[in-house]
Amino acid sequence: MDSRKSIDVTAVGIMVAVCLIWAFQQIGLKSTAVFAAPVLQIGLRSGIAAMLVFALVCARRQRLEFWGRTAGLGILAGLLFAVEFFLVGEALKHTSASHVVVFLYTAPIFAALGLHGKLPSERLSAVQWGGIAVATAGIAFAFLAPQGSGQGPADLGAMLWGDGLALLAGAAWGLTTVLIRTTRLSAAPATHVLFYQLATAFLALTGAAVLAGEAGIVPSGPLLLNIAFQAVVVSFLSFLTWFWLLTQYRASQLGVFSFMTPVFGVLLGVLLLGEPLTPEFAIGTAGVVAGIVIVSAYPWLETMLAGTRSRRTPANLAAVRRRRD
Template sequence: MSSNSSPMIVTASIYALLVLIWATTPLAIVWSVEEVHPMWVLIIRYFGASLIALFLLKLMRDPLPLDETSLKSYVAGSLNLIGAQLFIYLAANYLTSGLMALIFGFSPLIAGLIGHVILKTQKLVALQWLGMAVAVAGLSYVFADSADSKINPIGIVLMLISMVSYISSIFWVKQINAPLSPMSQATGSLLVSALGSMLMLPFIWSHMPTEWPGMQTMIGFLFTMIMSSIVAMLCYFWLIRRLAASTVSLSNVMTPIIALVLGATLNHEHISAHAVAGIAVVMLGIVMYFWKDWQRQYFSKW
């Protein structure tokens, strides 16, 4: 094996790990809220993840700046965490893990739409508009199968709010442009999210867990706290510095498919033939949306 192939193997392994974590997270969330109130799960997750992040920050000898710009960036980043995740956990009571992943796969399309219409930072071509239309049509076809699937309009609305929070956080952090390392940014955002989650305590105090949950719930909880909050974050920032954005965006095609398979296999979530056809149309729309970037990166060299 040549020395040049080693970095490629490492990058491919980290990429595969990130996709697997992102695909498994919706199922882990569904499991984690089966026996514990979703908001208590969220609070404990962020306090636990904050402690782990602080330990890693000290281990890596990264600073945690507390100047005004950094604090603004932490708050902006927390909108991705406590903001987006809050609504995802609430949606877990209304949707299957596979459909949650499928809906969240629309986030790059919504981000492009916001960049084009509101921020004027991105110009969408005809194929991207067509891809959006095809993806929405496919998703509508999936929702038309609600008689046989666990699809609830409340869950759809909650996931859409989550997507807007996630996308807004990305734009906000980018606009602030604080000179922070990925680990410092993530740790600060986790701390703000943990503190912000305490505002929910008066409303959920009566639902405080009084006994240890079952093994499946614990597995889901620990996975989201360690893998989804820490490991995935480090993988993402590592990859985004080494790969083109269009390459990282490939995960938006793979993640929902893997999530649907995991939900059906491990959580016995029903996927009808009607829903599978709609999912295929959604994936086609996402591929059409990203085709221009992939063509420019991969095929222009041929």
């Protein structure tokens, strides 16, 4: 029997804070890119967070596998994690942070498509396929609709390239979810999986930054604060909080609230970075968010409707009438 409970006010408050933190990470990377390349920053934050997670594992006296099949799958998940954030770092060079966060958070759509053929419990309903169609239409509109921000062809081309990289990052994230859900990693402690991802990303992304000649750092207060925030708050505390929520509350209900992250990302990009918000992109974003909500919320709504139907059986209705009499 599933002991996880339905979301309450506490869960909603925590999810709002977590989604706000996740939205802010792209803003922080974009605003400090003049001091260090985003890919290098992500690599460094991953290394610091990996050490924090390792310390937590040791404090709990857990055994972390460094060899064997689980470790191999963990490294593979880490490589996908590194690909995701490499694409995020590159996307931030060409497009706005608000665009990156919207396209990155199409990951639930890609995960749903990948899990559909892998796990019987994750097969998509007709309603969810409709949600995917809505999200796809939103993505297409954001890409293909004429942009009203006064950009020249070169700027527009760079923006679309960055948007495409962010969308690929979302696909990589979705593939990571499929890998974790369909292999023995699903039975591994969340801290172990997180350590594999962070440690592998640290090695891969810092190495990529060095090979690309982007290992230079201009020491500054904003950069140090951002890396500390990214490592401690984003990659360590927020991820552990998310995993804790998954142990306490129903995942289908928590997933519905992921739509807040792209919404927060757009608002923060406009308010803090002065990024333009064109009507075309706003409409496309609305389609993406609506699609995510439809796909994520359907299992929750189906469960609620099933519970309502079960309470309206003839026997239950007769019992209610007897109590009234």
